[in-house]
Amino acid sequence: MEKRATFSNLWLAAALVAPQLLLVFVFFYWPSGEALYWAFTLEPPFGGSNQWVGFLNFSTVFSDAKYWASVRVSLIFALVATVLSLAIAVLLALFVDRRLPGHQVYKFTYFLPYALAAPAVGLAFRFIFAPDAGFVSAINRAFPDLWNPALDGVDALALIIMAQAWKMAGYNFVFFLAALQSIPRTLVEAGAMDGASVLRRMRDIQLPLIAPTLFFLIVINITDSFVDSFGIVDITTGGGPARATDLMVYKIYSDGFQGKDYSLAAAQSIVLMLLVVALTFVQFRFVERRIHYT
């Protein structure tokens, strides 16, 4: 889109956009470029400048069983948390949109979890699901050793999945409700006139009409689970037990900053970047097509 009336002071235009460009150059383009450089080079053990090693770092990463375990865990985490939180959110949004008495209350409370920082969510869930104190520990009283995220990898993964799903449910709810409210009331009323029941209208009118929002949210949720999950993992499980919750972002952090292996971490970053970029491409396609009803 173009403006018909524009200004022509080019120096001013350049000066206005300069701060943003400088920041983006220093903190985005340069680091991203450097990640590429590191991914294809290795630092010699006795100093000197990095040597070109081609795809060596990538093959080191890809031949490491721990890396694939981390990819597997990240994918399970992303998919289960996304499905769980979208299902809860869409159910709640559909029912809030029925606008029964009192529905305003829910509108003003459901999004709250998203205001919490990931580590705060992690700490809360760590306590709630702690095996020997907290809310869920009562289960262990009835069935000893049934639940222990500190020792059992499956329990630990379940814990971070629940924390992530909880945090994103409020966010997803906001989007679903906005989408539902933008559906013209007349459509739903026409369905009712034709004798469609409430549930039938939800299935055949409302759900199809919010499908674009659903696709958009799937991508956002998966990206967020790759990215923002760090805080949850770091506080609740620290990647353990026995790497059962070693998500990709967490592994990059521990290899790069605790293992001090920048080349290996950079190669992993590149893989994660490609994943996120691919997802974002999908997202932009759907963002462009997001349907607006006026």
Added chain:
Amino acid sequence: MIERTPVLDAVTHAVLISGLLLLLMPLWIVFVAASHDFQTVNQVPMPLWPGNHLLENLSLAWERGNFDRVMLNSLIVAVGVTVGKIVIAALSAFSIVYFSYRLRMVIFWMIFITLMLPLEVRIVPTYAVAADALRPFQATLDVLGIPLDLPEWNLLNTYSGLILPLIATATGTFLYRQFFLTVPDELTEAAKMDGAGPIRFFLEVLMPLSKTNMAALATIMFVWSWNQYLWPLLVVTDHQNFATATMQLQKIVPGPAFGEPPIWNVAMAANLIVLAPPVLVTILLQRWFVRGLISTDK
């Protein structure tokens, strides 16, 4: 809609109330745990009604977590990011939309692409840049063969290091651009006719019109930057002076000694302190928060 569906209505209310329990229960448990003493909080099953040790736990957590300092740090970072973002994004969107020059679309895409890679994905190299923020320019000068030595500018353990990389994204720019495109051309023409230059037009026409967008962006940015965790964890090694509130959560977990239960009541009190500001902001400025969420996709 006039329809009699008593069974479904009952189910609806039941689902909505369970949703409320599900989404607010964790917050309630944090609050309850923060209000009991050490013995009570470790009971199984834990009590679900608040006790009367809240203030005591809060002040203990406040002291242990050095919250005097870290809350101030978090506030500085959050306000810095919010203000920086609003100003820089408005300026660059103004330039991209209201000036005609050939590189316009190139620059727009250069900024827009940054939406694709969140900071967390490129932490390792961004950290390396933060150790010397002028290095990209030094390297550029070296490649161009200009013999000029820039000083080193270390951003580790500084507020700039905490703030600047968080501003370097396209979120706000995109929002302003979308909005500026909807501002009618007639306004610009009228302003030009009246002899207003670009700066005057920006300050006296565009900015007042963008108030709504600014409020939405500000709310969302405040909450987002307050909740940052990974980046502060890397940039700050001087925990005494530059730690942010979220970083303290990691330190507050461990128990008194190995094998003993963690001091959950104090940990939850600390959690309450850390989560209070963003939660309050979202509740008080809820209209803007929801609007910001939807328009920035953050």
